Amino acid sequence: MVKDKATVVIVGGGATGVGILRDLSMRGIDALLIEKLDMVNGASSRYHGLLHSGARYAVKDQEAARECIEENTILRRIGKSCVEATTGMFVQVEGDDPDFVEPWLKGCKESGIPTREISKEEALRIEPNLSRKLVVAYEVPDGAIDGFRMSWQNLQSAARYGGRYKTYTEIIGVNIENAVVKSITVRDNVTKEEYEIECEILVNAAGPWAGQVAHMAGLECNVSPSKGTLIAFNQRISNRVVNRLRKPSNGDIFVPHGSITILGTSSITIPDPEDTSTSWEEVEELMKTGEGVFEHLRDYRILRVFAGSRPLYVPKGAEGGRNASRGFVTIDHEKEDGLKGMMTICGGKFTTYRLMAEKFCDVLAPKLHNTAKCRTAEEDLVPEVPEAEKKAARQYFPSYGVNLAATRLGVDKFGDVVKTLKEQPETREVLCECENVTMAEIQRIAAEPTSHSVADVRRRTRMGMGTCQGNYCALRSAAVANKLFKNKLEGCNDSLGDMKNFLQARWKGITPVMAGKTLREAEMTRGMYELLFNVNGGRRG
Ligand SMILES: Cc1cc2nc3c(=O)[nH]c(=O)nc-3n(C[C@H](O)[C@H](O)[C@H](O)COP(=O)(O)OP(=O)(O)OC[C@H]3O[C@@H](n4cnc5c(N)ncnc54)[C@H](O)[C@@H]3O)c2cc1C
Structure with missing residues (x-):
């Protein structure tokens, strides 16, 4: 029909x-x-979130490098609230190939990517967690994008x-x-x-x-799906994107996103893009390489591990994987x-x-027969919330919440949420402390026709995406959001089922790294939900 x-x-x-x-x-x-x-x-979400300056491609693929630097400039302009203008560093540590630096600098220059050499002292001052084995550092205009x-x-x-x-x-x-x-x-x-x-x-x-x-x-x-694994750490290890200055390889890049850092990645050709499995071996490989740049990497708590597949197109007879x-x-x-x-x-x-x-x-x-020209680089994606509006709304939000909510919601939905906060003071309750998400925001997003589960609300609000990974907010958010969905996904018919699905998905990212601090945190979550709240009704689930 x-x-x-x-x-x-x-x-x-x-x-x-x-x-x-x-x-x-x-x-x-x-x-x-x-x-x-x-x-x-x-x-587009199972990725590193690096707004490339193009420097990574400067030696091997200058066309890609030029495209990246041009688009990097455009996306910062049209998508201000989606880009964190962190800048980036390319670093070499003892043992890295010094002969790679000259062609890389030449490639950046020819591709129009600005670079600035940073002395070892300055690099360690602005990024104190970098390895003491640092040899050279250069600044480039990398950034972080919220996909x-x-x-x-x-x-x-x-x-x-x-x-x-x-x-x-x-x-x-x-x-x-x-x-x-x-x-x-x-x-x-x-x-x-x-x-x-x-x-x-x-x-x-x-x-x-x-x-x-x-x-x-x-x-x-x-199309040859090429899987890459990524590790999310519970805090910002650096304030800038940090890349290893060498031929692109696994575990080269650290990207700070809000309160966390993502390290990646790898490249394994797989038959089915639904395969988002990760393994302890992949994590160990990334950790070993990452330790070259941040020697105390193992002191940070791993929040979770995840994987996504690049959509690499491989013409007949060409190579797949990292070389595609x-x-x-x-x-x-x-x-x-x-x-x-x-x-x-x-x-x-x-x-x-x-x-x-x-x-x-x-x-x-x-x-x-349409001859209109492309205008997507000329206009901002969404109008920004005016400063005066944010200032007036500050009284209803937690200390840092107003800017976060304004960038997440955009002008129209921000107005709706502020109205609710003003008229219904009980909705000022913060349901997600890590990301400062109020009950009013969860309710606004849950009522949209595209929301069918707490996980959908998570992706729009960032609820459950911060350092607690949903430990504290899943229960409260599910209770508020689930009753507002017009159509519910299978298994999410009530708030308990919805919350269990949500936690199960988070669990998938934790199982491959269940050791040390991560294991301690996981046991606490299990204790809270299974023993205290009895979510499995006394059964081990
Ligand atoms: C590990 C990793 C790290 C990366 N890091 C970066 C980075 O830091 N910076 C960068 O610029 N790029 C990065 N990339 C590349 C970038 O993520 C991708 O090139 C880009 O996101 C691809 O977008 P897409 O829309 O083509 O594919 P996708 O984002 O995969 O979108 C395809 C969509 O199609 C949908 N779909 C599939 N089948 C059907 C169907 N039958 N009906 C309806 N819908 C369907 C899927 O559900 C999916 O949502 C990375 C990629 C990976 C895997």
């Missing part, structure tokens, strides 16, 4: 898909994005131009007549209903799943395979998602 239609349907709610939805909508093209789970389910927030802000921006999106909507079939795509069949993963959506052009932006979506249309698209290109491809299946009405985009980096969308839409738009 046909239930919906759009001129363009985009499959995949990662950075690539949301960037395309925003670009098309701003050009005046009617577009709908579908995502099989919650938005930003794939590589969830930037993706949601692209959706908000697209919506202002008529762009639409549906979460928990999975493509399960492509309906083709006489070598032309007519519609797609989707399944609503909340209600389990199946229906058709008519479209003129189907865009496959399913990242590491792009090969599977192409297969539904009977096409071959050689980090560039992106646009495939027009009409030209390549004789199938009208379907295009695929694959590869690239989060840092360059906007540019990828621009280049892709420059090919797509003329097919619909």
Whole structure:
């Protein structure tokens, strides 16, 4: 049964898909994005969150390096509240190859990436946790991006131009007549209903799943998912991004995000992008390498370990894994395979998602006789909350809460939350202390039609993402949020079930590193929930 239609349907709610939805909508093209789970389910959240300056690619791939520095400048401007302008350092420690420095500096210069040499004394003064074996340090304009927030802000921006999106909507079939795509069949993963959506052009932006979506249309698209493992520590080890100055390898980069630090990553080719498993061996490899840069790394508590898959496109005969290109491809299946009405985009980096969308839409738009130019670099993603509004609202928030809430919520939702805080003082209760999230904010987000579980609320508010990882806030947040969901995900029918699912997902990231301080913390959580709250009803679960 046909239930919906759009001129363009985009499959995949990662950075690539949301960037395309925003670009098309701003050009005046009617577009709908579908995502099989919650938005930003794939590589765009299971990643390092480094806003590349391009310096990492300066020796091997100067085109990528140039694209990164240009987009780095644009994203800082249009997505201010999603980027932490930390700057970055490239460092060598004793034993690193000194001959790598000169070609790297030359590559940065040729790619337009500014570098500044920092004396060892200054480097250790501004980043005192760096190894005493430090030999050289250079400053570059790296930064940190919040992948969830930037993706949601692209959706908000697209919506202002008529762009639409549906979460928990999975493509399960492509309906083709006489070598032309007519519609797609989707399944609503909340209600389990199946229906058709008519479209003129189907865009496959399913990242590491792009090969599977192409297969539904009977096409071959050689996407090689490359899994990378990342470790989150319970505090900022450095205030700047710290990269190892050497040929890109595993465990080279530390990125500070808010109150935590992420170390990564690795590159293992895997058959199925759903595989987000991690192992003690991978963690040990990252820790050993990381200790080269921060010698006291093992003193920090590991919050959790997680993994995501890069959507690497591998042309026939080329190499996958770490040696595969980090560039992106646009495939027009009409030209390549004789199938009208379907295009695929694959590869690239989060840092360059906007540019990828621009280049892709420059090919797509003329097919619909649309000649509008890309404007995504000219306009901010969302309007910022005015300072005066934040100042007036300060009285309702915890000390540091107002700025955090303003950047998370954006101008419209911030206004709603402040109104609730003012009129219903009981909603000023802080449900998540680590991230300063009030009850009013949890209620506002839980009432949105795209919220179906506490985990959905977590991704929008950062509730449960700080140093306690949900230990203290999961119970309170589930009690408040669960009753507000219009449709609930399977297993999340009541607040207890929802909270258990939430904690179970957090648990997955802790099991591979269950030792030392992390084990102590895990035992405390188990003690609280199982023994004190008796969440398993006296059974071991
Ligand atoms: C470990 C790791 C570290 C990284 N670090 C960085 C970094 O620091 N900086 C940087 O710039 N880049 C980084 N990257 C690269 C970057 O994350 C990716 O290039 C980018 O996020 C890819 O976005 P995407 O939208 O193409 O794919 P994804 O984000 O994976 O999105 C694809 C979406 O398609 C959805 N989907 C799949 N199948 C279907 C279906 N049948 N129906 C509907 N929806 C479907 C998925 O659920 C998913 O949400 C890293 C990648 C990894 C894996």
